[in-house]
Amino acid sequence: MNQHSQNGQTLEELQLRIDELEKREVELQKQLRLHTSLHSRVLDALPINVFLEDPEGRTIFANKQACLANGLSLDELVGKTVFDFFPQHIAQLNREIDLEVWEERRLITREAKVGFQGKESIMFSGKTIIELPESGKDFLLGFGLDITDLKKAEKKIEHMAYHDALTGLPNRWFIKAYLEKYLHDFPMGNNQILGVVLLDLDHFKVINDSLGHQAGDALLQAVAERLRDTVGKENILARFGGDEFVLIIPNVSSLDMVNELCDYILDVMKEPFWINKQRFTISPSIGICLHPEHGSDMNNLIKNADLAMYHSKEKGRNCYSLFVPNMKVHAMVRMDMEINLRQALEKQEFVLHYQPKMNLKTGRISGMEALIRWKSDENKLLYPDTFISIAEESGLIVPIGEWVLRKACSECKMWHDAGFDELTVSVNISPAQFQKQNLEEVISVILFETGLPPRALELELTESTVMKEPELASKILKNLKSLGISISIDDFGTGFSSLSYLKNFPIDTLKIDKSFIMNLGYDEENSAIVTAVIALAHILKLKVVAEGVETLDQLDFLQLGACDLAQGFYISKPVEINSIREMVGNCLLV
Secondary structure, three states, rough: OOOOOOOOOOOHHHHHHHHHHHHHHHHHHHHHHHHHHHHHHHHOOOOHHHHHHHOOOOOEEEHHHHHHHHHOHHHOOOOOHHHOOOHHHHHHHHHHHHHHHHHHHHOOEEEEEEEEEEEEEEEEEEEEEEEOOOOEEEEEEEEEEHHHHHHHHHHHHHHHHHEEEEEEOHHHHOOOOOOOOHHHHHOOOOOOEEEEEEEEEEHHHHHHHHHHHHHHHHHHHHHHHHHHHOOOOOEEEEEEOOOOEEEEEOOOOOHHHHHHHHHHHHHOOOOOEEEEEEEEEEOOOEEEEEEOOOOHHHHHHHHHHHHHHHHHHHOOOOOOEEEEOOOHHHHHHHHHHHHHHHHHHHHHOOEEEEEEEEEEEOOOOEEEEEEEEEOOOOEEEEEEOOOOOHHHHHHHHHHHHHHHHHHHHHHHHHHHHOOOOOOEEEEOHHHHHHHHOHHHHHHHHHHHHHHEEEHHHEEEHHHHHHHHHHHEEEEHHHHHHHOEEEEEEEEEEEOOOOOOOOOOOOOEEEEEEHHHHOOOOOOOOHHHHHHHHHHHHHOOOOEEEOOOOHHHHHHHHHHOOOEEEEEEOOOOOEEOHHHHHEEEEEOOEO
């Protein structure tokens, strides 16, 4: 008979109950060990330092990362305070933070440089209180993260955001931030002057288009390096975008100080650059404005410096100008002109007039120079001097120049079809057109589409255009000559006047500038120059055209001097195409 316990359970049932409880305890202990191990592994796997301290600052736990950071094992860390393994000043700072956390019972974080075990790091750390009611105690939980690499990355990203990748100079965002801070901190009534100088490289687009962006980038890098060495460390040089640079001059003592620096920049930039074994000369157009006189915010300062820079371009480039208020009015007029020019191109408002060239040996007309005119909506005839400079600055000169080429070739073909197939037409080519990469292709297509024989087309280029970069010009001219066209150097004598260079160019004709023709027969020096140019050109097997012939005496002098061709008002002013037909009818053409 089974014995019963006081509560009615048999001994066997009680034993079973005890066994179940023991099994459950074992399972709970197993789960506790598993959870403890799991928590430990999780904490050890974290890439941050984690540690636990008691109110006296003794370490009671540290994860694997914290042990590695301190170069100690967990056994070596437990029971120790920061004074046992940190330098005194760092340990004291940590303890002060601990006391603040215990007092305020909130999370406190900090970021600081830490030198430990021969390595300097930047640590982001934090401490807070955790409450464990079951233990009857509170503990301090701390963490630390080495953010040295992150800070380096941030610094690199910040540098990239505020510096130009190509030149390494500060960029427009740097200048924006600098000016905004300067203007925010600028006290009222302060007599301090800030200089804002904008530099734009003259004809840079032509180099970029003719040689490609790689050469253009190399040139920008060389310009940036030269300017950096020129402006001084006390001033801020930045690449503002494209071929524009901006110079900030703090603490301007006088306008003369700014002018002297700009003079120095212009002088330094005269020295040629060598890119891929090619020689380049490039000049800047410079605009100056001063704070607070010319603007009280960044946008106005940059805009006014830009207006002054464009004024420098209009003065002939390679110079500097100080902003004055009436430049704004001029800028509006210029902008209206540019808009109207674009519309004129779309609406085909341009026309060509032609000025005949007389063969001085036969007395007959042998060719025509095409000259552009603009018939506005009011049927008013505008001459090139009123709009060509704006067309050049805006880049419109390239499509306008292509229109002139196509129109001149088309109308010359009409004269050929009328039976005058020895007539030639001359077209002026701008520097932007000449150095554009596809000029040869454009001319080839136009000749094919119009049917004009290549021998009937002559391109006129100014002396300064071909002499600016002689090596590059020689290559371009050879490519153009391969089409079978003729090349003429216009305004000869007003530029470098270097026949030693010209003998290496594949050219056919020199046009003596009208300034030398004006006083022929009266001015001995001019007369001697014209005679010498004709003789030397003939030695080089070049034809000579004298332009600006306005009197019979000038014509007689040129005929006696064996000049080949002449053009000017004495022979004929530029005329419309209908008048050319009258000349054809009167048999004035060869």
